[in-house]
Amino acid sequence: MKKTASDGRTRERLTREAIADGAVALADAEGLEAVTIRRLAKDHGVSPMALYWHFKEKDQLLDGIAERLFTGVDLPPVSAEPWPEQLRGVLEALLAALRPHPAVAGLVTTRILTSEAGLNVAERTLSHLRQAGFSPEHAAEIGSYLLSAVVTLVTSEPGQRHGDDEEAHEDAIRVRAASLGALSPRRYPNIVASAGALAACASPDAYYSLGLDMLITGISGIATEPAKAEAEAAS
Structure with a gap:
């Protein structure tokens, strides 16, 4: 892919840390599978080449994400x-x-x-x-x-929330709790008794x-x- 002058200027502004932060935010919203160099480049409004300057492959990007998490400790x-x-x-x-x-x-x-x-x-x-x-x-x-x-x-x-759809999250917990609660109480008495806690943390x-x-x-x-x-x- 041909590198443009705008890519060079963007590279000066787009830091390794900013890219990793964007990757974490994307994973939080859509899951880790959504995180690709092309997707991050699109989100930042640059060509993939601008990101390759910092991360030449996805494994390096994953390393950068882990580093950002440890930096937050x-x-x-x-x-x-x-x-x-x-x-x-x-x-x-x-x-x-x-x-x-x-x-x-x-x-x-x-x-x-x-x-x-x-x-x-x-x-x-x-x-x-x-x-x-x-x-x-x-x-x-x-x-x-x-x-x-x-x-x-x-x-x-248990009951961990994924994404921003609160209604879908609550529906998933109800379905999970109902499914576990519907098991045979003779065969699985303790699972049935704990169905709510297994579906989601009370606290x-x-x-x-x-x-x-x-x-x-x-x-x-x-x-x-x-x-x-x-x-x-x-x-």
Whole structure:
């Protein structure tokens, strides 16, 4: 495709960050499958060549989206609080950045170590896990699990809204609840009893708080043995 002078001027104005922000907004509205370089170029009123200057292929664009999500993680300052509280603060900051963008939240799982913003999140997470007494190897494994768990909380929220059609969203929840509620109560008594909660969260905030409670409680429960082992090794 022939590059025009206007493409050159637009390239100066159209930053990598602005393109990634546009991609996130498009995914929020229409889903990740709608995000293409051609579509973003059209939305920005430029030719695809103007975007290729920053992202030569879609995988690079997806990397840029993940980087923007990590940039939005407002890490709390390091404090004198016990490590479980500090670790929870990091997970809460990550959750706050991902929760508004469920369509692209899954992109961060394999991209946390590919940008400075992601590296900062990883470093803080590993630091608190090392404080808990875990070895570098175990801290890396647990840190990866925690990232995946937070992403899963976001992408699997029951009754999560997609797009701007409130009526369609409410209709979908009613259909889902009715479908589960219509199952045989003899064969599936607990699913029938929980039909409403399975179709949609009564309180999304409570749903996320419970999820973090389970993660921190679980990590705290297994932290004592590694800490004891390292203390004995050092003595």
